[in-house]
Amino acid sequence: MVEREILHVNTDDFYASVLRLRDPALRKRAVVVVGAAPRGMVFSASYEAREDGVTRGMTASAARRLSSRATFLPPDWGLFRRASSAIFGVLRRYSPVVESASLDEGYVDYTGCSRLFGPALDAGRMIKDEIARETGLAVSLGVASNKLVSHVASRSAKCANLVDVYAGYERSFVAPVPVARFPLVGEKRAPALCELGVARVGDVLLFTEEIFAFCFGSWGRRLYRGALGEDTAPVRTRPEIDERFTVEEILEPDRVEYRFLEGVLYRLAERLGEKLRAERSLAGAVGLEVRYADGMAAKGMGRPGTQEAGSAGGAEAPASDDFSIYEAAREIFARAYARRVRVRSLVLSAGRITPAPLQLELFAGDREAAVERRGKLYAALDRLRSAYPGRAAPAFGRALA
Amino acid sequence: MALTYRKVDLLLSSDAGGEVREGDCLLLEMGRSPAAGELALVRRGRAEALCRWDGEGGVEVLGVVIGVKRKL
Numbered sequence: 001m002v003e004r005e006i007l008h009v010n011t012d013d014f015y016a017s018v019l020r021l022r023d024p025a026l027r028k029r030a031v032v033v034v035g036a037a038p039r040g041m042v043f044s045a046s047y048e049a050r051e052d053g054v055t056r057g058m059t060a061s062a063a064r065r066l067s068s069r070a071t072f073l074p075p076d077w078g079l080f081r082r083a084s085s086a087i088f089g090v091l092r093r094y095s096p097v098v099e100s101a102s103l104d105e106g107y108v109d110y111t112g113c114s115r116l117f118g119p120a121l122d123a124g125r126m127i128k129d130e131i132a133r134e135t136g137l138a139v140s141l142g143v144a145s146n147k148l149v150s151h152v153a154s155r156s157a158k159c160a161n162l163v164d165v166y167a168g169y170e171r172s173f174v175a176p177v178p179v180a181r182f183p184l185v186g187e188k189r190a191p192a193l194c195e196l197g198v199a200r201v202g203d204v205l206l207f208t209e210e211i212f213a214f215c216f217g218s219w220g221r222r223l224y225r226g227a228l229g230e231d232t233a234p235v236r237t238r239p240e241i242d243e244r245f246t247v248e249e250i251l252e253p254d255r256v257e258y259r260f261l262e263g264v265l266y267r268l269a270e271r272l273g274e275k276l277r278a279e280r281s282l283a284g285a286v287g288l289e290v291r292y293a294d295g296m297a298a299k300g301m302g303r304p305g306t307q308e309a310g311s312a313g314g315a316e317a318p319a320s321d322d323f324s325i326y327e328a329a330r331e332i333f334a335r336a337y338a339r340r341v342r343v344r345s346l347v348l349s350a351g352r353i354t355p356a357p358l359q360l361e362l363f364a365g366d367r368e369a370a371v372e373r374r375g376k377l378y379a380a381l382d383r384l385r386s387a388y389p390g391r392a393a394p395a396f397g398r399a400l401a
Numbered sequence: 402m403a404l405t406y407r408k409v410d411l412l413l414s415s416d417a418g419g420e421v422r423e424g425d426c427l428l429l430e431m432g433r434s435p436a437a438g439e440l441a442l443v444r445r446g447r448a449e450a451l452c453r454w455d456g457e458g459g460v461e462v463l464g465v466v467i468g469v470k471r472k473l
Contacts, residue, residue: 121469121471124471124473125471125473128473139473140473141473153468156470157470160472160473161470161471161472161473162470162471162473163428163468163469163470164468164469164470164471165428165467165468166440166466166467166468166469169430169467169468172404172430172467173404173428173467173468176403176404
């Protein structure tokens with residue numbers, strides 16, 4: 001079996017660094033990215049601000065007390081997304097299999113690519129140089145035989161280093177890592193492990209896998225496998241999101257009601273559909289990002305299904321109609337909205353963009369006739385919405401939540 | 402199980418046959434003897450060297466190399 005070679009690429013201090021590119025006067029100064037006042041929470045803190053004790057998820061007022069020298073800025077999501085897409089553009093030159101874990105980090109399946117670009121250590125240098133040249137950002141890289149260990153490696157590679165863990169030594173490498181810093185655990189689950197006397201990842205192996213599975217279910221089993229340095233998860237390529245087709249709604253105030261959020265989702269689907277139709281484009285993929293009030297985010301991707309007239313389901317095909325986009329978004333939302341935490345904003349985006357066909361079928365059947373009717377309906381709706389913008393525009397009931 | 406880093410100098414890099422370079426940091430696992438064929442950092446007399454372990458006597462094992470850290 002071919003030994004896998006996975007690179008985890010992590011941008012150093014991404015949010016602060018991107019804001020520093022916009023305003024070089026912020027260089028070497030403490031920067032804290034916070035949501036809108038007065039409920040603003042710290043979304044990201046630069047290394048300098050972290051030295052003062054500022055951490056992600058704390059309130060802006062607490063952060064101001066801790067770090068009076070810091071500059072507090074609102075997030076510029078458009079800028080963050082552009083920087084992220086430039087980074088992933090570089091990564092895709094080195095392997096066709098690239099997974100975006102968040103805006104600032106991702107995995108590259110480098111297996112077999114060393115024939116083209118040399119060993120991962122050398123490719124890492126080239127990746128770092130290209131990202132620095134094209135975006136001005138610094139990255140750290142971890143190389144290992146699986147995603148989990150490469151993630152731990154890139155964390156220990158901070159800043160602007162590369163850590164290559166040789167195959168067969170994954171277990172030795174993760175053993176001394178404190179459980180709170182292990183990707184599968186995090187700070188919330190660490191106390192439960194500490195009660196068992198598990199302070200470091202290697203301590204997990206003092207128990208049996210069955211005990212961990214009994215205590216913590218499937219997560220316990222995953223953690224046990226992780227402590228052995230094993231992770232079979234593949235690097236999944238997600239469709240590339242087109243920056244032109246991204247819509248966001250920031251909630252004032254933060255909301256938690258599921259039905260209300262579904263209504264917001266429908267409004268976003270309407271806006272995204274309108275953008276796609278204005279550009280005569282179809283989306284083959286829909287992405288949704290749920291941003292929580294505590295700074296955490298969850299995201300997912302799905303495929304829109306073209307809704308047949310009078311039927312509940314439909315074939316998966318590129319689409320630009322509101323219902324198809326909404327149905328895909330709602331499915332992603334059901335998966336992504338797993339925490340009972342207030343939501344700050346929802347971001348809906350489209351990917352795998354293809355041009356909408358201009359030519360209609362010569363011998364149109366029922367399906368084509370339905371598509372044509374729906375096209376006319378949306379064209380009329382778009383005209384009305386542009387004539388009566390905002391809440392005065394005609395809308396479906398579910399969008400009025 | 403303890404891990405430590407050890408900076409590679411010119412002499413060590415020539416031992417490793419191109420696997421590591423001067424300026425890299427070796428990631429060493431301490432406190433165990435290497436298995437046959439493992440890359441190990443050893444002390445022979447007063448000199449340190451990297452070698453594939455073959456159970457040779459008269460050397461002190463400083464650690465087994467499990468990875469490398471390189472400044473990008």
